[in-house]
Amino acid sequence: MKLVTFLAGAEVSWGAVIGQGAEAGVIDLARRLADTKSVKDLLAGGEPLLAHAKDAISRAQVDHPLASVQLLPPIPDPEKIFCIGVNYAHRNAEYKDNSDLPKYPSVFMRTPASLTGHGQALLLPPESKQLDYEGEIGIVIGKTGRRIDKADAHAHIAGLTCINEGTIRDWLHHGKFNVTQGKNFDASGAIGPWVVTADEFSGFDNIELTTRVNGEVRQHDTTANLMFPFDALVAYLSQFATLNPGDVIATGTPIGAGVRFDPPRFLVAGDVVEVDIAGVGVLSNVVRAEEVPS
Helix, strand or coil: CEEEEEEECCEEEEEEEECCHHHCEEEECCCCCCCCCCHHHHHHCHHHHHHHHHHHHHHCCCCEEHHHCEEECCCCCCCCEEEEECCEHHHHHHCCCCCCCCCCCEEEECCHHHEECCCCCEEECCCCCCEECCEEEEEEECCCECCCCHHHHHHHEEEEEEEECCEEHHHHHCCCCCCHHHHCCCCCEEEEEEEEEHHHCCCCCCCEEEEEECCEEEEEEEHHHECCCHHHHHHHHHHHCCECCCCEEECCCCCCCHHHCCCCCCCCCCCEEEEEECCCEEEEEEEEECCCCC
16 A cells, blocks of 8 residues: 555545556545544554555545645654664765774654655755755554564564655754754655555565656665665664654665765755655655745
């Protein structure tokens, strides 16, 4: 299933996308599963509720053409958004510091407001000219767990989504030991367009990720090159934090971010950023200069 949160007219609802291209449409599951208030609630219901949703989809007619709705972040209110730094082996080498592969993942967190939805503007703030892209695969948790064994980790993954883990590069250096400021400007990144449920994947070991800016490929890699695969991330994070349905893990970005070019190729107003994940879809956003009231 492709699970979405969307705005139709003035009403926010949630449901599933069926069909492809111009024929794609949205089935409003909020109308059909009245006691389930959100995608997060659906995931928390586990396999029985997911099966109920699939049955409802199989019997439903499309409520809205996909092109007629505004897609919001599929999980608008995640309790936690974990982000993993430098997780692709080539990315570690990109630093050219001769460092060994890390023993543990690098972890930081983002606020929900820092990630906008598919088709919405990425905001270039007046405080910086260094808005950068980072295409990433996002894990969405579907089952509560603490100290999850690596062998059981995949059972806690509800599905995958696309993330542009947008970054204000110069603000990363405001603090001596943290990156929080540069990672949390409002609408500096994006997530979506939907969550594709885990049953749609035969495995997570070789999923391709491509990032394009104005049609030009800037990043391309596969999860086969992750230093910390999905199961390792779920197991590690759950050692110190309880993972709950709707929590998001941004699993790291490949080489090719704008800051790594000489000279750097930061985003400017009008640029189109696409994060394309095999088996998930394409997250697309246009950069817009943020308008600040005088």
